Amino acid sequence: MADVTADLEAGTALEIGCGEGADAVWLAERGWRVTAVDLSPTAIRRARAVAAERGLSDRLSFVVGSGADAAPPGTFDLVSASFLHSWDEDFPRIPLLRAAADRVAGGGHLLVVSHAAAPPWSTGHGDGHTPRLLPPEEELRLLALDPDAWEHVLVETRRREVTDPDGRPATLEDGILLLRRRPERTQITDA
Numbered sequence: 001m002a003d004v005t006a007d008l009e010a011g012t013a014l015e016i017g018c019g020e021g022a023d024a025v026w027l028a029e030r031g032w033r034v035t036a037v038d039l040s041p042t043a044i045r046r047a048r049a050v051a052a053e054r055g056l057s058d059r060l061s062f063v064v065g066s067g068a069d070a071a072p073p074g075t076f077d078l079v080s081a082s083f084l085h086s087w088d089e090d091f092p093r094i095p096l097l098r099a100a101a102d103r104v105a106g107g108g109h110l111l112v113v114s115h116a117a118a119p120p121w122s123t124g125h126g127d128g129h130t131p132r133l134l135p136p137e138e139e140l141r142l143l144a145l146d147p148d149a150w151e152h153v154l155v156e157t158r159r160r161e162v163t164d165p166d167g168r169p170a171t172l173e174d175g176i177l178l179l180r181r182r183p184e185r186t187q188i189t190d191a
């Protein structure tokens with residue numbers, strides 16, 4: 001998230017599935033006014049505590065609720081979702097991301113950072129009882145956003161070196177989707 005948004009001009013941001021608020025705090029520290037939503041009251045309580053500790057409460061609004069509908073009405077310059085995955089078999093990831101996309105202002109960005117593949121040490125993926133992890137190209141296809149309205153800025157998988165639970169080096173694959181909503185065209189009519 002930091003790599004991809006560092007060059008965007010700060011404005012308003014909405015984050016869906018903010019967890020304990022690390023991304024939202026990062027954005028607020030760089031001048032964004034952020035609304036961040038999560039289902040978990042515990043995560044939101046912790047996020048609010050960090051925001052208060054860092055003196056960011058006036059730039060950060062944390063909301064307990066589900067998806068973009070939990071945020072106040074309106075559009076945002078950046079709408080982001082990082083690792084919005086769940087073990088729930090019926091988790092409506094794509095509908096949640098579509099609703100998030102609906103809240104992007106003209107000229108603004110949608111950023112989706114995801115697990116593009118299971119960690120090499122994990123077992124059980126693909127057995128029908130674990131999250132279906134898809135490459136960003138496939139998620140973009142499932143989102144089925146209007147091609148005339150959206151510019152594809154980044155659609156790629158980035159590899160990240162980590163240490164696995166047994167202390168060995170391992171590589172994770174992060175999906176990155178950065179899409180820009182084209183500004184509405186102003187109709188110029190003859191007087």
Ligand SMILES: C[S@@+](CC[C@H](N)C(=O)[O-])C[C@H]1O[C@@H](n2cnc3c(N)ncnc32)[C@H](O)[C@@H]1O
Pocket residue numbers: 016017018019020037038039040043065066067081082083084085086096
């Ligand atoms: C894997 S965590 C990722 C947290 C954070 N974005 C990060 O990158 O560390 C997924 C988060 O999504 C939240 N979540 C799941 N379904 C949600 C929904 N419908 N609306 C809002 N948040 C949701 C969970 O409570 C959890 O905090």
